[in-house]
Amino acid sequence: MSRTVAKFRVLHALILREMITRYGISRLGYVWALLEPVGFIAMLSVLFSQIAHAPPLGKSFPLFFATGYIGFHWFVDIANVVSKSAFVNRPLFTYPAVTPLDTVIARFVLQALTGIAVGFVIFAGILFFAPDQVQIRPLPILKAFALGALLGLALGLFNVWATAVSKTWELAWNVISRPLLLISCVFFYYWSVPEFAREALWWNPIVHIVAFLREGFFPAYDNSHASPGYVLSIAGGLILAGLIGMRLAPTRVIAA
Numbered sequence: 001m002s003r004t005v006a007k008f009r010v011l012h013a014l015i016l017r018e019m020i021t022r023y024g025i026s027r028l029g030y031v032w033a034l035l036e037p038v039g040f041i042a043m044l045s046v047l048f049s050q051i052a053h054a055p056p057l058g059k060s061f062p063l064f065f066a067t068g069y070i071g072f073h074w075f076v077d078i079a080n081v082v083s084k085s086a087f088v089n090r091p092l093f094t095y096p097a098v099t100p101l102d103t104v105i106a107r108f109v110l111q112a113l114t115g116i117a118v119g120f121v122i123f124a125g126i127l128f129f130a131p132d133q134v135q136i137r138p139l140p141i142l143k144a145f146a147l148g149a150l151l152g153l154a155l156g157l158f159n160v161w162a163t164a165v166s167k168t169w170e171l172a173w174n175v176i177s178r179p180l181l182l183i184s185c186v187f188f189y190y191w192s193v194p195e196f197a198r199e200a201l202w203w204n205p206i207v208h209i210v211a212f213l214r215e216g217f218f219p220a221y222d223n224s225h226a227s228p229g230y231v232l233s234i235a236g237g238l239i240l241a242g243l244i245g246m247r248l249a250p251t252r253v254i255a256a
Contacts (some may be wrong), residue, residue, distance in 0.1 A: 001086045002165075010097050014089070034118050034157035037073050041065050041122070044187070057218045062126045063134070067217050068186035070122060071210040074115050075148040076180070081111045082156020083173075086164065100246060104160060108153050116145065123217075134217055141216035147231045148209045150248035154238035161245030185210045191222055198225070 023030055045061035055064035085103040092098045127134055162169040184206040190198060201207050202225060211226035 002169075005098065007146060009104075010102055011106050011109070014102060015110050016100070016193060018106055018110045023185050030114070030117075033114055034121060037066075037069060038122060041069055044069070048187075056192055057157060057214065057221060058134075059128065062129075063217060066122055066126055066226060067214045068210050068226070069182070070119050071144055072181060072184050072206055074119065074145065075152045075206055075209060076177070078108060078111050078116060078149060078152025079155040079159070081107050082153055083159035083163065085156070086160050091113035100160065104157055106148075106196075108156070108245070111152075112149050115149075123228040135219045137216045137219065139216075140212045140223070143213070143215065144209050144212035145163055147212065147235075149237075150205075150235045151205055151209070157242035158238040158245075159242075161242050165245070180204070180206065183207075190225060205234050 004064075014149045023033070041062055044065045046057070048055070048065075055061045057064050082104055085107045086093075087099070089100075089103040104199070110136050127136075147211070159173060161171075183202065183204055190201065190207065190211065194200070208226045208228070208231050211221075211223050212228075215221045215223040242249060
């Protein structure tokens with residue numbers, strides 16, 4: 001058996017294990033994965049529809065908030081799930097064939113596939129009832145999901161190493177991540193805030209991901225501020241730092 005085939009078998013086994021431990025053997029676990037974003041989007045839609053007559057873009061509150069929250073939720077979920085890869089799979093490292101990077105890849109693949117399925121169901125349901133004449137543009141949507149997945153993987157990989165080396169970083173990340181929802185253009189339109197605020201928001205890579213996702217559903221959306229290169233540079237730096245850290249301190253990662 002070649003090393004490549006053996007590695008694929010290890011990843012396949014890890015993904016199946018993740019499916020059972022995280023979602024159970026029934027479909028109910030996947031229902032909960034869908035209900036969380038649906039409930040949040042519905043709550044925002046009802047709340048803001050009582051305050052304003054129309055959303056900042058289009059005519060559908062659910063579609064506007066979905067294009068913001070799904071982009072944010074996609075990135076954060078992948079990052080959080082990948083961050084815990086080594087910790088939750090620590091007993092498996094007694095097997096020589098399983099490495100921390102294998103658990104990272106397995107958790108990333110499962111979360112990405114789950115997120116894609118959840119996003120498809122939510123957008124399909126919203127578009128079925130949406131009053132907008134939506135012109136879907138697949139390329140920006142694919143770009144948003146690709147960038148979000150890569151950035152989530154990068155941050156998760158970095159966190160695997162950083163939290164193994166210092167528990168202080170885990171606490172710091174929890175504090176840093178809490179206000180992200182408020183500054184990622186989920187609730188508002190990027191161009192509706194003052195220029196000084198836009199200049200600060202631009203440095204948040206999630207803002208760029210949300211921009212591409214909204215461009216895919218709102219043809220009139222001004223996406224001139226979004227930069228895939230900026231997101232890729234951050235993701236590349238985090239991946240490089242995470243891989244180097246895991247290579248230099250493998251025992252710390254395994255024992256974390």
